[in-house]
Amino acid sequence: MNIGVLGGGQLAYMICENITKTIFNCIENIYIFSDKKGVPCDLLKNIDKITLIYGDYNLENLLKFSEKCDIITYEFEAIDIDLLKNINKTETQIYPDIKYLEIIQDKFVQKEFLKNNNLNVGPYSVINNTDDIYKFIENYNYPIIIKARCGSFDGRGNIVIKNEIELNEWIVDNKDLIENYYMEAYINFDNELSICGCKNKSVINYYEPVKNIHKKSILIKTEYNIDTIKVNIKLKVKNLYEKLLDIFDTKGVICCEFFEYNNEIYINEIALRVHNTYHITLDCCNISQFELHLRSILDLEIPQLSFIKNGYMYNIISNLHTKEDILDKYEELKEKYAMKIKMYNKEAIGVRKIGHINLIEI
Secondary structure (H helix, E strand, O other), X not given: OEEEEEOOOHHHHHHHHOOOHHHHOOOOEEEXXXXXXXXXXXXXXXXXXXXXXXXXOOHHHHHHHHHOOOEEEEOOOOOOHHHHHOOOOXXXXXXXXXXXXXXXXXXXXXXXXXXXXXXXEOXXXXXXXXXXXXXXXXXXXXXXXXXXXXXXXXXXXXXXXXXXXXXXXXXXXXXXXXXXXXXXXXXXXXXXXXXXXXXXXXXXXXXXXXXXXXXXXXXXXXXXXXXXXXXXXXXXXXXXXXXXXXXXXXXXXXXXXXXXXXXXXXXXXXXXXXXXXXXXXXXXXXXXXXHHHHHHHOOOOOOOOOEOOOEEEEEEEEOOEOHHHHHHHHHOOOOOEEEEEXXXXXXXXXXXXXXXXXXXXX
């Protein structure tokens, strides 16, 4: 079995790094495709069975890459779906299935799909013109959030509009791009939560939900403790996630983020891949999300997923939430928690995730 991974970043790096001996014996070769060098996966290039291939994301290169692979997976979602549609599905399977990837790539289309399948989302609307925005504000008032429909992550492309002055400024700056955005009512949520798992052979497997904290719309902390999330909210998250995976019927890990507000939950976003909020599974669970993803796409046995330790995951983010910031916090916790630091072989350029630290209850 030859596996291909699209993307050479930290998620692909941790997928390949977490191949256990059992899984390794099922794999002849792992091919990693990256459009740039100097990426986290460069750390893997001297490991047996792993080959890095560099090039542009174009049809010729992806077809050549696919010819080497029995199964392809991906670490990011902003891939030209039309290129992937040209890969011969009888010879190379892609997981998660790209028919679901196509739905979630456009966040407005994603919201429509979820709503049409009776899955709970907050108020939102398309933007075809400025009148659409004014009508939405009449119904939901300020603030609103204007979001890029495609290609955004880590809060990029999201703009909170708090008043008419900010709206007018945004319209002037984006008058020729307005249809590239959609809008949501601002939910002043009590908590942001996420859940992660997969569906294989009609069985849905998932970890317990976790609680997330953001700074400037970028995840800085994930927490798991059995008492962190109210029991009724956990049940609502799990029930909604099971409905979601009955619809997104594909192999591979799927993560879903939720807003908890006024004792209800609303789906925020879906990721068809391993996810930052579950890096905590590397050290606090019986198997990591990365091993789970591989077991899923390879049709290997999946054990009952469980947290075996309480813990925290802190993102190391250059110029926002540094390693030193986290180590200062650890001084207060070190008697109760062990620490594991994971760096991604990334330069500290701008505001950028360059590693994470897991704190594991002793």
